[in-house]
Amino acid sequence: MAHLLGAEALHLEVPTKTVFDSVTIGVAEGDRIGIVGRNGDGKSSLLMMLAGRREPDSGQVTMRGGTTIGVLDQADVFPDGETVGHAIVGDRPEHEWAGDPRAREVIAGLVADLDWDAEVSGLSGGQRRRVALARLLVGDDEILFLDEPTNHLDVEGIAWLADHLQRRWPRGQGALLVVTHDRWFLDEVCTATWEVHDRIVDPFEGGYAAYVLQRVERDRQAAAVEQKRQNLARKELAWLRRGAPARTSKPKFRIDAANALIEDVPEIRDAVSLRSLAVARLGKEVVNLLDAGVSYGDRVVLEDVEWLLAPGERTGILGVNGAGKSTLLGLISGDIEPTSGRVKRGKTVKVATLTQRLDELEEHLNDPVRVVIGRLRTSFTVGSGSKAQELTPGQMLERMGFSSAQLSTPVKDLSGGQKRRLQLLLILLDQPNVLILDEPTNDLxxxxLAAIEDLLDSWPGTLIVVSHDRYFLERVTDQQYAILDRRLRHLPGGVEEYLKLRTAEERAKAAAAAAPAGAARGGAGAGSVSGSGSGASAPLSAAGQKAPALGGAERRALEKEVQAIERRLAKLESEIAGVHARMASHDQSDYAGLASLGDELGAFQSEVAEKEERWLELSEQLG
Known part of the structure; x- marks a missing residue:
């Protein structure tokens, strides 16, 4: 592959440490590189040096002549008074950018819901991020440098971005370097991984999963080499004391295939033990939402929500921004009262919420970390049954990545990631039995993230997670629900099913708007993103192609089948809720009974998945 960019002997220092020391790396056409490492080890600095945004103290970066680069940094900066449209396409005339297939795809995929003439300064953080991405992606750069591109994006936005980057260049052309903590995104987009650590850059083949396997293998080899060195040193010492020893056979350290690294690893969570502990701590009733709804004036946010939370349940919540996720969390925590239906809570329920803010730390900002922790519990139980162990707050801090030197650091001087970890630790030390995590992966x-996931694996309580980090959501929860059209819906197929349902929902909206939009398109201008410039392409990009016309009798038959499926799905949701209720009230020591209920639940969920798949097929045929 042709060389695009190279760095030789890069050296970079900041006042307190050396960040890089003699780093030499290269980027070739076709490379899709993810950059990972601990906060503060220099990932963004490396990206900016390679992009020419930051000068190294020594060494040089070279680039093939004529190569163009595009950079997305973490700060979405726009001039005062900048509008959405001008920020993305600049002064290009409408016929030029509207005639560019890439520009239409990017605009439809990222900013179709934004007012083309709105000022960027009035947008939310997530909307500003999408505008910044669109501004970059409508271009035709050969190398893209992306620093935390998924920040503030929802699950759909992240999935769209991954798909776009996979298709952006033909195979073997272009190059991508991305710094992100989103492990699903790394696996989906990247074919190589650079790990930044200890002033060096280690290259690995493959995305995040392949990188983890290779890193474990590297550590195994390093441990074997160190063990061998110690053995040789002991033998040398014995020779010095007793004379040359007899020849001995040395056992060889065998390197197994990557799958052997994980074949003996048990399930990440002991579900039976955790459920048993959760019942003991919570009782049989946790929080029941019974036909609950929330309205603000004439605006209905949630309606007809029926959800019986079980002891030890681990659920992820999906939904677009503004769908009502925070309102749902408020109903569970008790911060919001329903305007219809009711919420019933168990007597022993103790809810704690890790919010996107850092409110728990406000009163501790001037105190050292060790003082803050010392005011709380003297020990914390991790694990269950025979694997349970008592950890001191200091050991918990170490497990959460704090060094002994950082224990004396005032809270206000901690980094964003350190504050986030301390916030979670304070909540866990308070021993809640229902834990709500609202975007917990920010700044980590x-x-x-892997350390926190490991900690949550042994936490015996009911866990509710809202996160745009797909990897984290699927890793720490056992099931997912979505808020769609103001209602809570179970997702047996997880995030993939949610994305399919959202695509079908958008297709239905586009089809409903197609006729009036077509009539008005002739006189429409560029005043809105949903006008002639981008909205016209949205139904096509979403559906791919127009559905064939249906005859009247055929359409009526399909519509009848859709209605039958919807009635069956409603009944199945009721059946599933009933099984959950029976599981919650069942004797937790009756493993055979629980297994039977689990089989019954699995059968219902399989039928739901089958029906929803058919529903999606029919929706596509009906247009």
Whole structure:
């Protein structure tokens, strides 16, 4: 593959440490590289040096002549008074950018819901991020440098971005370097991984999953080499004391295939033990939402929500921004009262919420970390049954990535990631039995996310997670629900099913709007993103192609089948809720009975998945 960019002997220092020391790396056409490492180890600095945005203290970066680069940094900066449209396409005339298939795809995929003439300064963080991405992606750069591109994006936005980057260049052309903590995105987009650590850059083949396997293998080899060195040193010492020893056979350290690394690893969670502990701590009733709804004036946010939370349940919540996820969490925590239906809570329920803010730390900002932790519990139980162990707050801090030196650091001087970890630890030490995590992955690197996931694996309580980090959501929860059209819906197929349902929903909306939009298109201008410039392409990009016309009798038959499926799905949701209720009230020591209920639940969920798949097929045929 042709060389695009190279760095030789890069050296970079900041006042307190050396960040890089003699780093030499290269980027070739076709490379899709993810950059990972701990916070503060230099990932963004490396990206900016390669992009020419930051000068190294020594060494040089070279680039093939004529190569163009595009950079997305973490700060979405726009001039005062900048509008959405001008920020994305600049002064290009409408016929030029509207005639560019890439520009139409990017605009439809990222900013179709934004007012083309709105000022960027008035947008939310997530909307500004999408505008910044669109501004970059409508271009035709050969190399893209992306620093945390998924920040503030929802699950759909992240999935769209991954798909776009996979198709952006033909195979073997272009190059991508991305710094992100989103491990699903790394696996989906990247074919190579650079790990930044200890002033060096280690290259690995493959995305995040392949990188983890290779890193474990590397550590195994390093441990074997160190063990061998110690053995040789002991033998040398014995020779010095007793004379040359007899020849001995040395056992060889065998490197197994990657799958052997994980074949003996048990399930990540002991579900039976955790459920048993959760019942003991919570009782049989946790929080029941019974036909609950929330309205603000004439605006209905949630309606007819029927959800019986079980002891030890681990559920992820999906939904677009503004769908009502925070309102749902408020109903569970008790911060919001329903305007219809009711919410019933168990007597022993103790809810704690990890919010996107850092409110728990406000009163501790001037106190050292050790003082803050010392005011709380003297020990914390991790694990269950025979694997349970008592950890001191200091050991918990170490497990959460704090060094002994950082224990004396005032809370206000901690980094964003350190504050986030301390916030979670304070909540866990308060021993809640229902834990709500609202976007918990913000400001955390991949290694620390793995440590938190490991900690949550042994936490015996009911866990509710709202996160746009798909990897984290699927890793720590056992099932997912979505808020669609103001109602809560179970997703047996997880995030993939949610994305399919959202695509079908958008297709239905586009089809409903197609006729009036077509009539008005002739006189429409570029005043809105949904006008002639981008909205016209949205139904096509969503559906791919127009559905064939149906005859009247055929359409009526399909519509009848759709109605039958919807009635069956409603009944299945009721059946599933009933099984959950029976599981919650069942004797938790009756493993055979629980297994039978689990089989019954699995059968219902399989039928739901089958019916929803057929529903999607029929929706596509009906247009």
């Amino acid at each position: 690197d991949t290694d620390m």
